[in-house]
Amino acid sequence: MSGTSSKIIRARPHLGTVVRIEVAGADHAFLTNAFNELARLEKIFNFYDPKSALSQLNHFTLNNAGISAILGVRNPELNELLTLSEEVASLSQGYFNPRREGRIDLSGIAKGYIVDKTVEWMLSHAPNSISGCVNAGGDLRFFARRPREVLLRLGTSSNAVSRRLKLCHECVATSAPYAYNDRVYYQGARRAHAAVVQARSATIADALTKVALFAPQEIVRRCCDKMSAIAMLFDNRGELVA
Amino acid sequence: MRTSKIELALLALLGPTVAFTAHAEVYMTPEQAVQVIFPGMKMTKTSTTLTDDEVKLIEKLSDEDVRSKKLIMWRNSSGDVVYIDQVLGKHEFITIAAGFTSDGKIKDIEVLEYRETYGSEVRRPAWRSQFVGKTVKNALKLGKDVKNISGATLSSLHITNGVRRLAVTNEVISERHKQ
Numbered sequence: 001m002s003g004t005s006s007k008i009i010r011a012r013p014h015l016g017t018v019v020r021i022e023v024a025g026a027d028h029a030f031l032t033n034a035f036n037e038l039a040r041l042e043k044i045f046n047f048y049d050p051k052s053a054l055s056q057l058n059h060f061t062l063n064n065a066g067i068s069a070i071l072g073v074r075n076p077e078l079n080e081l082l083t084l085s086e087e088v089a090s091l092s093q094g095y096f097n098p099r100r101e102g103r104i105d106l107s108g109i110a111k112g113y114i115v116d117k118t119v120e121w122m123l124s125h126a127p128n129s130i131s132g133c134v135n136a137g138g139d140l141r142f143f144a145r146r147p148r149e150v151l152l153r154l155g156t157s158s159n160a161v162s163r164r165l166k167l168c169h170e171c172v173a174t175s176a177p178y179a180y181n182d183r184v185y186y187q188g189a190r191r192a193h194a195a196v197v198q199a200r201s202a203t204i205a206d207a208l209t210k211v212a213l214f215a216p217q218e219i220v221r222r223c224c225d226k227m228s229a230i231a232m233l234f235d236n237r238g239e240l241v242a
Numbered sequence: 243m244r245t246s247k248i249e250l251a252l253l254a255l256l257g258p259t260v261a262f263t264a265h266a267e268v269y270m271t272p273e274q275a276v277q278v279i280f281p282g283m284k285m286t287k288t289s290t291t292l293t294d295d296e297v298k299l300i301e302k303l304s305d306e307d308v309r310s311k312k313l314i315m316w317r318n319s320s321g322d323v324v325y326i327d328q329v330l331g332k333h334e335f336i337t338i339a340a341g342f343t344s345d346g347k348i349k350d351i352e353v354l355e356y357r358e359t360y361g362s363e364v365r366r367p368a369w370r371s372q373f374v375g376k377t378v379k380n381a382l383k384l385g386k387d388v389k390n391i392s393g394a395t396l397s398s399l400h401i402t403n404g405v406r407r408l409a410v411t412n413e414v415i416s417e418r419h420k421q
Binding site: 009012013016018029163165166168230 | 256281351352356398401402
């Protein structure tokens with residue numbers, strides 16, 4: 001087992017993808033605990049797990065269980081992300097929408113949030129100073145030290161291109177409409193092939209990729225200005241379109 | 243003017259297009275994975291070969307092809323086991339370590355090596371339920387037990403299928419000792 005001096009990288013299947021955590025200054029046991037924290041957060045926001053806090057909230061809401069029952073299931077993380085989601089929804093004039101068929105679905109923002117919270121957990125629980133990156137299938141957050149650039153991989157498997165992206169913030173999120181099976185999403189976003197957003201938090205970067213894909217440019221600009229983010233849209237050849 | 247300035251500023255953030263190269267990364271050795279999944283346990287490396295009948299049974303129960311009859315595993319005296327297995331996706335090649343406790347429940351899944359032939363890394367609004375605590379009786383099938391909103395990434399789909407096959411394999415091998 002490696003000690004705490006060298007960089008270690010681990011990957012586990014979570015959040016519908018392979019989550020990769022890279023850290024310098026910690027050991028494997030610490031990283032196992034970080035993945036366990038990530039798994040704990042994943043359970044809270046799982047839309048399809050009837051036991052998740054989110055599902056319980058939806059259950060009580062749909063069944064008009066009353067405000068006390070609804071507030072009873074709100075754990076701190078769910079509460080915090082609901083507030084953030086409402087802020088982005090309001091600022092984007094509903095182009096980011098955490099509601100689906102009368103229920104709350106946070107899958108357009110929760111992956112970034114879980115990346116943020118996992119990084120926060122790592123920074124607050126590390127016995128000494130650490131640096132590294134959490135990458136949840138395209139939602140990245142660097143901590144303590146960030147490289148000058150990252151590689152963007154754009155396009156479909158038969159037509160993949162890479163571009164180097166200069167980093168201005170710690171967090172980058174990539175979202176592509178072809179990844180959605182939802183036909184409405186796909187048709188609504190046909191003008192762009194992929195959105196890449198840099199921000200100070202992975203939560204905001206994640207949510208704003210959806211705004212960048214679906215909202216008019218004026219709304220995208222306003223959201224980016226307010227949230228200190230940078231949004232870019234690419235066509236299917238990896239060329240910048242907006 | 244405003245638009246062109248913004249576009250120029252965004253272009254400055256981009257470097258040149260680079261030829262896409264296959265992405266490959268080795269995260270840990272099988273020995274390290276075994277220690278991470280069952281910390282402090284004395285695990286011994288062993289191997290076994292599945293019979294033709296066992297292969298047929300595993301394929302029937304898991305709905306997955308068994309590509310190799312030979313299994314590499316680490317066991318301890320309590321009956322905990324870690325399998326090292328390879329999962330082939332359409333565009334990726336993934337080596338995983340899957341740990342099972344003596345009662346057949348999944349302890350942890352660790353990715354040891356991830357190699358893409360080509361492809362794009364995109365985020366998808368997909369969720370994966372925890373593998374931990376699942377047994378073969380839970381079906382462990384995407385869309386049924388391991389839920390996804392609208393399609394998992396290829397890699398997680400193939401890992402899920404591979405883990406389901408290993409859960410069945412583990413049960414089949416456990417039956418050997420009972421006979």
